[in-house]
Amino acid sequence: DIQMTQSPPSLSASLGDKVTITCQASQNINKYIAWYQQKPGKAPRLLIRYTSTLESGTPSRFSGGGSGRDYSFSISNVESEDIASYYCLQYVNLWTFGGGTKLELK
Amino acid sequence: EVQLQESGPGLVKPSQSLSLTCSVTGYSITSNYWGWIRKFPGNKMEWMGYISYSGSTSYNPSLKSRISITRDTSKNQFFLQLNSVTTEDTATYYCARFVYGSPYVMDAWGQGASVTVSS
Numbered sequence: 001d002i003q004m005t006q007s008p009p010s011l012s013a014s015l016g017d018k019v020t021i022t023c024q025a026s027q028n029i030n031k032y033i034a035w036y037q038q039k040p041g042k043a044p045r046l047l048i049r050y051t052s053t054l055e056s057g058t059p060s061r062f063s064g065g066g067s068g069r070d071y072s073f074s075i076s077n078v079e080s081e082d083i084a085s086y087y088c089l090q091y092v093n094l095w096t097f098g099g100g101t102k103l104e105l106k
Numbered sequence: 107e108v109q110l111q112e113s114g115p116g117l118v119k120p121s122q123s124l125s126l127t128c129s130v131t132g133y134s135i136t137s138n139y140w141g142w143i144r145k146f147p148g149n150k151m152e153w154m155g156y157i158s159y160s161g162s163t164s165y166n167p168s169l170k171s172r173i174s175i176t177r178d179t180s181k182n183q184f185f186l187q188l189n190s191v192t193t194e195d196t197a198t199y200y201c202a203r204f205v206y207g208s209p210y211v212m213d214a215w216g217q218g219a220s221v222t223v224s225s
Contacts, residue, residue: 097151097153
């Protein structure tokens with residue numbers, strides 16, 4: 001089984017800040033990582049797949065990078081609508097989620 | 107636009123079976139994969155299983171003896187059955203579409219159905 005270690009579990013940011021979330025896989029996942037946004041009571045929303053490919057409708061302030069075991073997800077110029085929880089997902093071998101990061105306003 | 111909606115009982119007794127339905131509109135379940143994911147209190151998420159466009163299934167090994175995913179293509183619905191539930195199965199259950207992104211990734215989800223296992 002591939003394990004995904006996501007950090008930090010929570011993050012406090014001011015509007016306009018840049019924030020970064022990381023995920024480390026227990027083995028090489030060949031860039032097959034996706035990132036989701038989830039707001040309370042809502043369906044998860046796929047933002048990025050294959051490390052850095054933005055889904056249609058994903059604002060350009062969202063970005064992803066990494067390779068091998070180590071990956072990152074960033075939001076530049078945080079907006080109020082970005083307040084949510086974020087999850088990484090590896091999908092190279094079945095599917096495993098990271099533990100999530102809750103983004104809050106400072 | 108594809109839409110998914112989970113439905114089913116919100117309360118299940120221990121040792122009984124949990125049954126949920128996912129109703130899909132805007133897309134045929136005879137294309138792609140369709141599956142279930144759950145989110146536990148504390149926010150851990152777990153892939154449970156999927157049913158493919160052809161009706162074949164794959165399950166998380168941790169659940170393999172208790173889970174069954176089936177479908178009714180005439181109603182464009184698929185179903186989750188989880189047997190012998192315990193309080194550890196209390197979670198929000200999501201259905202999702204898996205699209206081929208070499209390999210498959212979940213690109214559309216329902217809003218989730220909260221299920222509590224309690225006597």
